[in-house]
Every structure is written in structure tokens, then in C-alpha cells.
Amino acid sequence: MNGTIAIQAQELTRIFGSFTAVNRITLDVHGGEIFGFLGANGAGKTTAMRMFTGLLAPSSGTARVAGHDVYTKSEAIKRSIGYMSQKFSLYEDLTIRENIRLYGGVYGLRAQEIRSRSEEMLSRLGMEASADLQVRSLPLGWRQKLSFSVALLHRPQIVFLDEPTGGVDPITRRQFWEMIYQTAAAGTTVLVTTHYMDEAEYCDRISIMVAGKIGAMGTPAELKQHYAADSMDEVFVRLVRPTNGEAA
Amino acid sequence: MNALRGLLQKEWRHIMRDRRTLAVIILMPVVQVILFGFAIRTDVRDIRLVVVDPTPDHVTLEIRHRLEATDAFHTVAVLPNSEKLDGLFQRGQAEEAVVFEPQFASRLERGLPARVDVIADATEPNTGSTRQNYAMAVIRQYQQEQGEPAPGVQISAQLRTRFDPTAESSHLFVPGLMAFVLTIISALMTAISLTREKETGTMEALLVSPLRPWQIIIGKVLPYLAIGFVSVVLVIIEARIVFEVPLRGSVVLLLLEGLLYILVSLSLGMLISSRTSSQRVAMMGAMIGTMLPTMLLSGFIFPIESMPTVLQGVSNVIPAKWFVTIARSIMLKGIGLSYLWQETLILCGMAAALLVLSTRSFHTRLE
Amino acid sequence: MSDAVLVEGLCKSFGTTKAVRDVSLSVRSGELFGFIGPDGAGKTTLFRILATLMLPDTGRAQVLGLDVVKELWALRPRLGYMPGRFSLYPDLSVEENLRFFAAVFGTSLDEEYEQIEPIYVQLEQFKERRAGALSGGMKQKLALCCALVHRPDILLLDEPTTGVDAVSRREFWELLAKFKESGLTIVVSTPYMDEATRCDRIALMQSGRILAIDTPHAVTESFDRPLLAVRADQRYESLLALREYPHTHTVYPFGEMLHYTDARATLPVETIGAEVVAFLESRGLTGVSAARILATIEDSFMAYLGTPEEAPAA
Numbered sequence: 035m036n037g038t039i040a041i042q043a044q045e046l047t048r049i050f051g052s053f054t055a056v057n058r059i060t061l062d063v064h065g066g067e068i069f070g071f072l073g074a075n076g077a078g079k080t081t082a083m084r085m086f087t088g089l090l091a092p093s094s095g096t097a098r099v100a101g102h103d104v105y106t107k108s109e110a111i112k113r114s115i116g117y118m119s120q121k122f123s124l125y126e127d128l129t130i131r132e133n134i135r136l137y138g139g140v141y142g143l144r145a146q147e148i149r150s151r152s153e154e155m156l157s158r159l160g161m162e163a164s165a166d167l168q169v170r171s172l173p174l175g176w177r178q179k180l181s182f183s184v185a186l187l188h189r190p191q192i193v194f195l196d197e198p199t200g201g202v203d204p205i206t207r208r209q210f211w212e213m214i215y216q217t218a219a220a221g222t223t224v225l226v227t228t229h230y231m232d233e234a235e236y237c238d239r240i241s242i243m244v245a246g247k248i249g250a251m252g253t254p255a256e257l258k259q260h261y262a263a264d265s266m267d268e269v270f271v272r273l274v275r276p277t278n279g280e281a282a
Numbered sequence: 283m284n285a286l287r288g289l290l291q292k293e294w295r296h297i298m299r300d301r302r303t304l305a306v307i308i309l310m311p312v313v314q315v316i317l318f319g320f321a322i323r324t325d326v327r328d329i330r331l332v333v334v335d336p337t338p339d340h341v342t343l344e345i346r347h348r349l350e351a352t353d354a355f356h357t358v359a360v361l362p363n364s365e366k367l368d369g370l371f372q373r374g375q376a377e378e379a380v381v382f383e384p385q386f387a388s389r390l391e392r393g394l395p396a397r398v399d400v401i402a403d404a405t406e407p408n409t410g411s412t413r414q415n416y417a418m419a420v421i422r423q424y425q426q427e428q429g430e431p432a433p434g435v436q437i438s439a440q441l442r443t444r445f446d447p448t449a450e451s452s453h454l455f456v457p458g459l460m461a462f463v464l465t466i467i468s469a470l471m472t473a474i475s476l477t478r479e480k481e482t483g484t485m486e487a488l489l490v491s492p493l494r495p496w497q498i499i500i501g502k503v504l505p506y507l508a509i510g511f512v513s514v515v516l517v518i519i520e521a522r523i524v525f526e527v528p529l530r531g532s533v534v535l536l537l538l539e540g541l542l543y544i545l546v547s548l549s550l551g552m553l554i555s556s557r558t559s560s561q562r563v564a565m566m567g568a569m570i571g572t573m574l575p576t577m578l579l580s581g582f583i584f585p586i587e588s589m590p591t592v593l594q595g596v597s598n599v600i601p602a603k604w605f606v607t608i609a610r611s612i613m614l615k616g617i618g619l620s621y622l623w624q625e626t627l628i629l630c631g632m633a634a635a636l637l638v639l640s641t642r643s644f645h646t647r648l649e
Numbered sequence: 650m651s652d653a654v655l656v657e658g659l660c661k662s663f664g665t666t667k668a669v670r671d672v673s674l675s676v677r678s679g680e681l682f683g684f685i686g687p688d689g690a691g692k693t694t695l696f697r698i699l700a701t702l703m704l705p706d707t708g709r710a711q712v713l714g715l716d717v718v719k720e721l722w723a724l725r726p727r728l729g730y731m732p733g734r735f736s737l738y739p740d741l742s743v744e745e746n747l748r749f750f751a752a753v754f755g756t757s758l759d760e761e762y763e764q765i766e767p768i769y770v771q772l773e774q775f776k777e778r779r780a781g782a783l784s785g786g787m788k789q790k791l792a793l794c795c796a797l798v799h800r801p802d803i804l805l806l807d808e809p810t811t812g813v814d815a816v817s818r819r820e821f822w823e824l825l826a827k828f829k830e831s832g833l834t835i836v837v838s839t840p841y842m843d844e845a846t847r848c849d850r851i852a853l854m855q856s857g858r859i860l861a862i863d864t865p866h867a868v869t870e871s872f873d874r875p876l877l878a879v880r881a882d883q884r885y886e887s888l889l890a891l892r893e894y895p896h897t898h899t900v901y902p903f904g905e906m907l908h909y910t911d912a913r914a915t916l917p918v919e920t921i922g923a924e925v926v927a928f929l930e931s932r933g934l935t936g937v938s939a940a941r942i943l944a945t946i947e948d949s950f951m952a953y954l955g956t957p958e959e960a961p962a963a
Contacts, residue, residue, distance in 0.1 A: 127299040139288030164960045176960050201688030208901050215885040235904035271815045487736040491753045492726045648702045
């Protein structure tokens with residue numbers, strides 16, 4: 035970690051009609067950190083992410099991402115961050131090379147830069163031979179790795195990963211996380227959401243959202259100690275149970 | 283600029299690589315132009331001509347010969363008097379008539395005016411006057427060549443509307459409109475219902491049950507039949523109150539025929555959706571499969587008799603065509619089941635055939 | 650005891666994707682059998698074939714002694730199937746859904762109340778609520794009720810606990826154990842490796858293939874090398890270091906630890922551990938420790954996987 039604050043939120047809130055999706059959350063993500071953003075579906079994670087990535091304006095509260103204010107500088111934010119989600123990563127009917135070139139262009143890289151970074155990426159991933167295949171012919175694990183690399187093409191300060199490892203075998207998942215480690219070690223801040231509780235333990239710090247609020251935040255070790263739990267799964271159960279009883 | 287160029291390239295590739303959509307986009311206008319072009323012919327060709335010539339002589343024969351010699355006319359009957367003329371127009375067998383005054387040539391020789399009436403069917407006003415002009419041109423040409431001094435041949439042109447005691451265009455139009463609207467709604471309802479189950483995944487649970495395909499299909503058609511019936515009632519009320527279309531025949535018969543027609547359309551919707559699992563595709567299929575044919579080939583806008591024979595044959599397959607005939611007959615002419623039993627039977631047959639086909643092509647598994 | 654499920658040489662492809670590759674197995678009557686594997690392993694396709702919803706390309710399968718292709722109408726009334734995604738009617742209430750499925754199978758909710766009581770008591774207070782408005786855990790319980798209401802002879806549950814919170818997952822498995830006691834054969838699939846231990850026998854599945862079939866205990870016992878859990882303050886550096894260590898066979902992150910196996914088959918585990926600690930400390934890492942642990946299902950699964958495939962070539 036490099037001592038800067040990559041993301042800062044203070045009493046950040048988002049309301050849709052009468053529903054409060056995100057309820058006054060306050061958090062800091064340090065530069066170069068791997069921050070796990072956890073919570074059940076509907077707890078508010080996606081909405082919070084959208085506010086951080088400049089896609090959605092908050093209703094109240096403040097937030098700064100890569101030093102830019104989320105209310106006024108959403109375009110600057112978009113240029114400083116990378117984004118990868120499980121639902122959409124790359125265009126399936128374009129080839130790998132074409133996808134890389136497209137995103138390179140979108141992020142304003144020069145043709146020379148795109149070429150050199152593209153070759154470097156392909157060789158690092160071991161995908162030179164596949165470069166002219168359409169993305170749809172790649173197995174899921176390879177698509178995920180490629181997506182991640184493309185999100186980093188323009189060397190952003192922060193990269194947001196939304197459920198990046200769904201649907202692949204345990205080894206491939208871990209390979210992906212090694213890529214995350216590598217990226218963080220190089221100084222990029224990584225904010226990742228996941229529903230795999232074991233992946234929570236790979237993060238430097240995590241926060242768990244419950245019904246729009248932050249229910250817990252800290253390092254995995256701290257949380258396990260606090261809740262007297264052996265695993266993050268246990269932590270989650272202990273955290274959620276008091277508020278739910280049997281939810282319906 | 284790089285970004286923009288990249289986006290343009292990307293979009294182009296998406297389009298080129300989606301062969302199916304590309305084919306539809308390019309071919310559809312082509313197909314439509316052909317369909318519309320032929321259905322809406324305003325050409326002055328093959329006009330069905332009836333000649334009324336009480337006393338044929340060398341002048342009338344010459345004029346008849348010239349009319350026949352052009353591409354435009356096609357003589358379907360030669361009558362000694364005008365008695366049967368109305369009937370021929372009413373049944374759509376005649377589009378234009380040329381009526382010669384008796385003693386034509388002899389009147390001309392004696393320096394008397396000789397009248398010839400040119401009567402054209404005016405269901406489509408523009409076409410009607412075009413047809414007349416053509417006939418009149420031929421006759422005048424003859425006149426000029428003869429160098430006839432005045433008064434010579436007198437041409438009197440008349441436009442007539444098709445037989446309809448009320449002579450209001452909406453009365454012909456509205457029953458057709460009823461068919462059109464009922465078709466689309468019904469086909470859409472069942473198309474969506476079935477594919478929605480497939481898309482949301484509830485179909486999976488249904489399929490594993492002991493339910494047979496026919497049970498599932500009937501289970502969907504019947505409730506929509508009830509709703510469709512309400513639509514029929516409302517549409518008929520609208521026709522009566524808003525457009526003042528008469529209802530000379532039996533209301534009960536009209537309602538029953540309407541119900542039968544809805545059944546046909548619902549079954550069509552079922553058939554369309556039994557072949558796809560996407561609601562969007564089903565909706566589009568339902569609309570294209572029903573809207574276009576109904577609009578063009580049911581007789582609701584463009585009279586079927588004016589179409590080339592091929593299209594006339596095709597129109598017999600369109601359920602809407604039969605219902606338009608039935609609805610018009612009941613509402614405007616007060617005809618009963620005894621005359622409409624053939625059309626009714628055809629609709630029954632179509633409903634049965636479509637239901638059987640849907641059941642057959644219904645997948646009892648997921649694929 | 651006869652086989653409740655018998656599968657021989659089953660293959661199924663969708664276009665170029667081979668979803669199920671030459672699968673053969675059997676499930677005994679009254680067994681609680683689990684298919685363990687991530688998405689894309691082929692579990693859902695296999696279940697759909699067993700539930701008579703899809704045709705295999707080659708091979709055959711029998712459920713309750715009936716062929717899934719030829720005798721589907723005799724089989725369907727005896728199956729209780731819960732598809733992978735929620736397949737009940739969201740706009741009908743809990744009670745309406747149950748009554749519908751009971752009716753479709755020729756029985757009624759009142760007749761079968763006793764059968765589903767253990768689950769239904771948890772749902773009853775919400776019986777008027779529309780199914781779409783239930784929480785994930787409640788939806789799955791309702792789906793289970795609907796699958797059980799006609800007293801099937803076998804239950805096929807495709808990923809019933811996916812996307813459900815940890816509390817509800819636990820409760821779901823407790824319910825399954827209760828129904829197993831009455832002799833019902835239950836076949837379940839799950840991507841959660843820790844749920845494997847609740848089954849009598851499991852089949853590990855990946856990319857359409859079965860990697861192993863045995864009791865959970867036997868699967869973990871079959872892990873052929875000693876397993877070490879290695880810890881250091883600098884997690885990523887320790888991972889990188891061990892990748893450079895000449896004796897490493899496999900090393901993977903597992904939560905806060907790294908799971909390490911050594912290439913030298915005969916060395917005693919204490920020696921291995923000591924050497925690893927020394928190596929890492931020589932790299933300047935702090936807080937280093939290494940302890941022997943028992944292999945989990947996930948460790949075994951990964952051992953069966955070997956190395957993942959290369960990227961395809963154009």
C-alpha cells in the first residue's frame with residue numbers, strides 16, 4: 035500500500051423513491067489495497083459500486099474516487115478507473131485483438147501504445163495463438179483473465195471487479211486471484227465484490243453490507259476474532275442472523 | 283477520434299457477423315415491395331370489361347375490337363341489355379362497362395348523336411377514373427379517325443360505387459378492421475404466454491409433471507378465449523356506436539363467429555410460440571405472421587378480386603379473409619348461417635388444424 | 650438394494666460444447682448422493698437428462714428402473730425435480746403454487762400436508778405472500794415443497810442452495826437429512842465443496858467429466874501427498890517465493906494460508922515443513938509457520954483437476 039487514499043466515502047447515501055439502497059456508508063480504501071466489498075444480493079453493493087464508478091449520482095453524502103469528486107467529476111473518474119463485471123466483459127463476436135484495440139481506442143491510447151501493450155498482454159497470458167479467435171470461442175476462465183487484463187489496459191489507478199470469478203473451477207479462480215495480487219503489488223488499488231466467502235480471505239480488508247449499511251469492516255483476521263469465527267462464512271452468518279431471524 | 287473510429291469498426295463488425303439479422307434487414311424491404319406492389323396495383327391492365335351492345339353493327343364492333351386489342355381490357359361478357367350489369371359489378375366480376383345505345387351506326391349515318399356510356403367501378407376512385415379515361419381515349423381515337431362531324435359519338439362517363447344500400451365506406455371498412463385487430467391481439471396473447479413460461483423457467487417444472495401437451499395448450503387457450511370474447515363484444519359495440527355500422531343479421535351469430543375466429547388466432551399464436559423460447563421472437567412472429575397478411579390479403583383494405591390470381595389463392599389461407607366476409611355479410615347484408623356455413627366450416631377446420639399442429643410441435647422436453 | 654439411478658456412457662453436446670462426456674455411475678436406493686462441481690461442470694445438463702427433460706446424444710440412463718428416454722411418462726409422476734433456477738410462479742402465492750403442483754400431479758395439498766409438514770411449517774406464515782416476494786432461502790424451501798408434494802420416489806435437486814444465504818443453506822440440508830430418514834433417494838448438485846460432507850457419496854464433476862466417485866471420507870483420504878498449511882505475514886511474496894522453490898509440487902492460496910504439497914514423495918512431513926519455513930525466512934518473510942492438515946474436498950478436487958487447459962489456438 036502506498037499511503038494514499040484511493041476511495042473515500044462519507045455518509046454516502048442513495049435513495050430510489052421510498053427505498054434507501056445505500057444508507058450513509060463511510061469508508062476509506064487505501065491505495066494499492068485489495069478491498070473486498072461483500073454483502074448479500076440486494077444489500078446495496080451494486081448501487082454503491084455504481085456511485086464509485088461514476089455511473090450513478092449519490093442522493094447525499096460525499097465521495098472521492100482517485101481524488102475526483104463523484105458529483106462533479108464523473109468523467110474524470112471514468113478515465114482513471116478500470117471496470118470488469120461478470121455479466122459483461124468483452125464483445126463475443128469480436129476477436130481478442132479487436133476487443134483490445136477497441137478498448138484501447140475508447141480509453142484514448144495511441145495506436146503504438148495499443149499495439150505494444152496488446153502484444154505484452156497476450157504473451158503474459160499465453161494467448162498469442164488465440165489472438166484472432168472470437169471471444170465467444172474462449173472458455174469462461176480465459177475470458178475472465180482476458181477481461182481483467184483489458185480493464186487494466188490504460189493503467190488505471192483503481193480497478194473495480196464485480197463478481198469476477200463466477201462459474202469456474204477452483205484452480206482457475208485461484209489463478210485469477212494471483213493476477214489480482216500481482217496487480218495490487220504493482221500499486222493498483224483493487225475493489226472486488228464476490229459472493230465466495232473464501233475469496234474474502236484473500237483481501238487485505240473487507241466490508242460487509244447489510245440492508246444498505248456497512249455491518250462490519252476490517253481485515254479478515256480482525257473480523258474472525260471479533261465474531262469468534264473460524265471462517266468468513268461463519269462471520270457472515272453471525273453478522274446477518276441477529277437482524278434477520280428467519281427472513282422471508 | 284481513435285475512440286470514435288473504434289466504435290464505428292465495432293458496430294460494423296457486429297452487423298456483419300450477425301448473418302440472420304442482416305438477411306432479414308436486406309431481404310424484408312425487397313419482399314415487402316413485391317407484396318405491396320402487387321396487392322396495390324393501380325395499373326390499367328387486364329380491366330374486366332363488360333360490353334352492352336343491343337344492336338351490334340360495324341361501328342360498335344369496330345370500337346369493341348379496338349378496346350379488346352389493347353392490353354388494358356379483357357372482355358368478360360357481352361350483354362344484349364343492362365339487366366345483368368349491376369349483378370356483375372356487385373359480384374366483382376366486372377370492373378368497367380361500355381354501354382352502346384341501340385342503332386348506333388345508323389344514328390351516326392343519319393347525323394344523330396349516338397350515346398355510349400362508360401361505367402367504372404369506383405371502389406378505388408383514382409383507379410376508376412383512370413379506367414374510364416382509357417376507354418374514352420380509345421373511343422375518341424376512333425372518332426377522330428372517322429373525321430365525324432358534330433354531333434357524332436357522344437360519350438357519357440359515369441362512376442358507380444359497388445352495391446351497398448348505405449354507400450358508406452366505413453361500413454365496408456370497419457368489419458375488416460375488427461378482424462384485423464382481433465387477429466393481432468389473439469395471436470400475441472398466446473405467443474407471449476407460452477414463451478414467457480419458457481423464459482422465466484416455469485416451463486421446466488410443468489414439463490416434468492404428468493401433464494400432456496394438449497392439456498397445457500388447452501389450458502392456455504381457453505382462458506384467453508374468454509378474454510377474447512370480451513374484446514369481440516367491445517369491438518362490435520364500438521362499430522355500432524362510433525361508426526354506426528348497421529347490424530342487419532343475427533347478433534348471436536356474429537358473436538359466435540367472432541369467438542370462432544379468436545380461437546383460430548389463438549391457435550395460430552400457440553403454433554408460432556411452440557417453435558421458439560424467446561418472447562421477443564414470438565411477439566415479432568405473431569405480429570408479422572398476422573399483421574401483414576391480414577392487412578394486405580384479407581380484403582379489408584384492398585379488394586381481393588383486383589389481385590393477381592396467385593395472391594387470390596394465397597388469400598384463401600388467411601383466416602382473416604373468411605372472417606371479413608362473414609362479418610360483412612352478417613352486418614351489412616343480414617345473411618344467416620345457411621349461406622355462411624361454408625366459410626364457418628373453413629374457420630372450424632383452420633382452428634382444428636392449428637391446434638393439432640401446435641400439439642404435435644409442442645416439445646415435451648426442453649429442446 | 651436396487652439402483653435408484655443407473656447411468657451408462659452418457660454423452661451430450663450443444664453445438665461444439667461437450668456438456669456431458671461419457672458419464673457412468675449408479676446411485677443406490679435411499680442414498681443421499683451429491684454432484685460436486687463448479688458452473689459449467691455439466692451438472693445441470695445431467696440432471697435434465699435424468700429428469701427426462703433432455704435427450705442424451707449417446708448412452709443410456711435409468712431412473713427407478715425406467716428408461717429416461719423411452720419410459721418418460723411412467724417416470725415423471727414419480728420424480729420430484731427442482732430445477733437450477735427458480736421455476737415457480739412469482740405472481741401466485743405460496744399456497745396457490747403448492748395447490749397447483751399438487752393438482753397437476755393428481756393429488757391435493759390437504760392430502761399431502763403431512764408429507765411436507767416439516768418444511769411447510771416454516772413457510773405457513775407466509776402462505777398468502779406472492780412467491781416472487783420471498784427471500785432466496787424461502788423460495789428454495791417452497792420449491793422443495795412443490796417437488797415433494799406428490800410423494801415422489803426420488804428427488805433430483807439441481808443446485809438448491811446456490812445464491813442462498815449461509816443460514817438458509819444450513820437449514821435446507823437439515824431438512825434433506827430429515828427426508829432421507831424416510832428412505833427417499835435424494836440426488837443433489839452443488840458448487841459448494843463444504844456441503845459435500847453431508848452426502849453419503851459424492852461425484853466430483855468438471856467439464857462434463859466425473860473425476861471421482863466415493864464417500865466424502867474416501868475422497869479426502871485419496872489425497873496422495875501430505876498437505877501443509879503455510880502461513881506468512883507477506884502473503885503474496887510467500888506465494889511467489891514458493892513458486893520459485895525447487896521442491897514445490899503444488900501451492901495454492903486457501904484463505905489466509907497457502908496449501909502446499911512437496912514433490913518429494915518419501916520425505917517425512919516434519920522435515921518438509923521445517924525446510925519450507927527456513928526457505929521463506931531466508932527470503933526475509935516474517936511470521937512464517939507450516940503445519941500439516943487434512944485434505945478437504947476442495948484440495949482433493951483440485952488434485953483431480955491437475956493443470957487446467959491451455960488457451961485454444963486460432
